[in-house]
Amino acid sequence: MLSKKTKYGLKALTFIARSGDDVPVQVSVIAKSEQIPQKFLESILLTLRKSGILGSKKGKHGGYYLRSEPSEIKMTDVMRVLEGPIAMVPCVSLNYYEKCDDCPDEHKCSVHKLMIEVRDSTLKVFRNTTLADLSGV
Amino acid sequence: MLSKKTKYGLKALTFIARSGDDVPVQVSVIAKSEQIPQKFLESILLTLRKSGILGSKKGKHGGYYLRSEPSEIKMTDVMRVLEGPIAMVPCVSLNYYEKCDDCPDEHKCSVHKLMIEVRDSTLKVFRNTTLADLSGV
DNA sequence: GTAATCCCTACTAAATTGATAGGATTAATA
DNA sequence: TATTAATCCTATCAATTTAGTAGGGATTAC
Structure with a gap:
């Protein structure tokens, strides 16, 4: 079974990819939109940031953003970080x-x-799929 | 992760397939040969019997046997029974x-x-693989 | 300086996994 | 028929994992 962690993480990444790359996206916005417990999502995005897939900006108007183009983010990497x-x-x-x-x-x-x-x-499958495929971006 | 239950179940099925179909194979024999806790293996083989993949004979000289030819036992069925x-x-x-x-x-x-x-x-993969492929029989 | 935001640690309840225990039932055979 | 060897069945349990929650610290925009 896919863990909730992975499922939430994939949904969050998709959300961020679809938001465009101009401004960071806040955890609270993703949590509300995707119906994910906010504190849980916080810890997931933190993991993705530590692995280098996401970047973050602290403080007011902070949030998370992609470190690469969606088409460069392979599912092999994402799945290994989230699911092991x-x-x-x-x-x-x-x-x-x-x-x-x-x-x-x-x-x-x-x-x-x-x-x-x-x-x-x-x-x-994972090697041939990128975040761009998931998000339609 | 593959559960121990599934791993043990697959090893046991392979063992039975390799033993030939003349006499039933006892749990104790499989457990010893494959290094599987006997009581645990008992419950696994019971599941496989209830699902119709294995048959059993009770009492002295009893044991488990395949209900079909190894080449007829598909991994789709086995995996669904063992792993869900x-x-x-x-x-x-x-x-x-x-x-x-x-x-x-x-x-x-x-x-x-x-x-x-x-x-x-x-x-x-599972549809194209049978117990015959696993056991070399 | 204040509000908003990420960052970090610790804790917890529930479910699942990987067994173990003890005996009931059935069948071969001496 | 008594013994022995097997499956069958139910219950229990410890360890691990999962899916969160709680509480606050650090940082930044305004």
Whole structure:
């Protein structure tokens, strides 16, 4: 299941992308428009800022803005920040590889083979999708 | 993340498929060979039996067996039983559809569009993979 | 200086996961 | 028929994750 965190994060990014890049967008505006608990959304946007996808401006008339063009923001990056590894098991993760405790030889593991296929097909989608595709911008 | 339940279930099915179809395979044998807690595995195989994928024989010399040929057992079915819906959000689920509370129009929802693509690409993998592919039988 | 805004830490309730415990039921066989 | 070996079933539990909430600190525009 997709976490609420990811869902909210994607909706917020879409909202920001659609707002144009001239002024920062405030958390309160996004929260109200997208029906997201404001404090929760705050923490999500903070994560996106720390990862470099969003920038922020503090104080009055502050808010969040995209650090790149929507067409440059790939879903692979966004999903890894919000949802974590794209692979369903650590032993097939490109960025967070970990060996299974119970698996003596992962090349013989039936789960491993299947999960590599799932990972590759999901990656293909995320690599070919940018925020521009989501937001229609 | 793939749950342990699903991982163990897939390994157990593979084990049974590789054992041939002449005699039922006991939980204890699978548990020992695949390093799975036996009581946990019991409950998993019970689920697979109730869903119709496995059959069982009680009493001495009892155990579990496949109800169909490995090549007839599709990953779509297995994954739905073990892991639940294949879609990452209920609003794009084919078998367990549910509308989002927060989404006024899901055709305009950016998350919706992305998750449909992910669902379709994952489905494609599961539809084209059978237990025969996993087990090499 | 005041109001608006992001920033940060800590806490919490509910749900899910990954088991474990204990026994009831069923079937083979000595 | 008694024993043994298996599945079947229900209940419980600890740890983790999720989805928030609370409260205030820091910064900036006006």
